[in-house]
Amino acid sequence: MFPRKNAGHVSPILSMLLAFGFFFATYNLLALIRHKSVNSGTEEVIDMTGPEISVKKGAVSPKFHVALTASDGVYNKWQCRVMYYWYKKMKDMPGSDMGGFTRILHSGKPDNLIKEMPTVVVDPLPEGSDKGYVVLNRPWAFVQWLKNAVIEEEYILMAEPDHIFVNPLPNLANGDSPAAFPFFYIKPNDHEKVARKYYPEEKGPVTNIDPIGNSPVIIKKSILEAVAPTWMNVSLRMKNDKETDKAFGWVLEMYAYAIASALHGVSHILREDFMLQPPWDKEIENKFILHYTYGCDYNLKGELTYGKIGEWRFDKRSHLQGPPPRDLPLPPPGVPKSVIRLVKAVNEASANIPSWYEM
Secondary structure, eight states, X not given: OOOOGGGXXXXXXXXHHHHHHHHHHTHHHHTXXXXXXXXXXXXXXXXXXXXXXXXXXXXXXXXXXXXXXXXXXXXXXXXXXXXXXXXXXHHTSTTOOEEEEEEEETTSSOOTTTTTSOEEEOOOOOTTTTTTOGGGHHHHHHHHHHHHOOOSOSEEEEEOTTEEEOSOOOOOOBTTBOEEOOOTTOOGGGGHHHHTTTSOGGGOOGGGSOSOOSSSEEEEHHHHHHHHHHHHHHHHHHHTOHHHHHHHGGGHHHHHHHHHHHHTTOOOEEOGGGEEXXXXXXXXXXXXXXXXXXXXEEOTTSOBOTTSOOSEXXXXXXXXXXXXXXXXXXXXXXXXXXXXHHHHHHHHHHHHSTTTTOO
């Protein structure tokens, strides 16, 4: 997939009015958000608007920087430790284009993992702004980090704590075209009425909105710098709109990224091999990231009992208050390779991370 041909035909006046509209809609809230300048120590308001991107096909820089957004909760910490372990193991393997790594910690204060992995601390949204939807801090975290990020790589992989690299990951982007994983449950066409609140008809058909979230995505830093403020503004507008909040629910921020990208004329290369999600995806060959968002429940015959707690199970939500114990029991015979790999990956990481139980 290549950038859309009509991306450059949008009226500059319309783009300017649209950008201003996003800014004005969230001005009162965002005026409260301040960022401390690294160089001067003074506080300044970050400009939340961004220009429309002229997307062109160009040469691909081979390396990408891995950017992981995280909170300081125990549940998040143990996942970050597993993720970072597998990043280090896969980084220098043949076929990998991974560069540096940054955990973007949106708690506003350092935690005990800053000595364990490269970490930049950014501010959370003002109290109450996320309305209990913590994921809204993700776009705001990227806006802050990108303002001062000094990295060698031209590209960025936006990653999450519950990602495990199962094979060396190459740069899947192509020039100015980012690469993303298509989610089956992101369906802009099914929500055209709601989507049009943020993506007007003048911008083109709703099919311009890719069926993606912000992660995993490999994208040029310069493009993300332009998209991120719009992504944040759209997320906040959506959360404050009852109809949108009801329609999009827990994937609201994913829709916000997809729409923000489309507003900037950015089209993603959709790569189903980017990620697998057990227990539904069974094989790990020719896949790169294992995303363990779903619980894995099986009986002792190796049969999936999804929706019912199994005789054998692994679910990250079983470990909200602390990390999983070392040496988790492997699943029974007949369980897919992806589930076996997941448990073995967690076991290997926990066995090799000092002070595993200290979070």
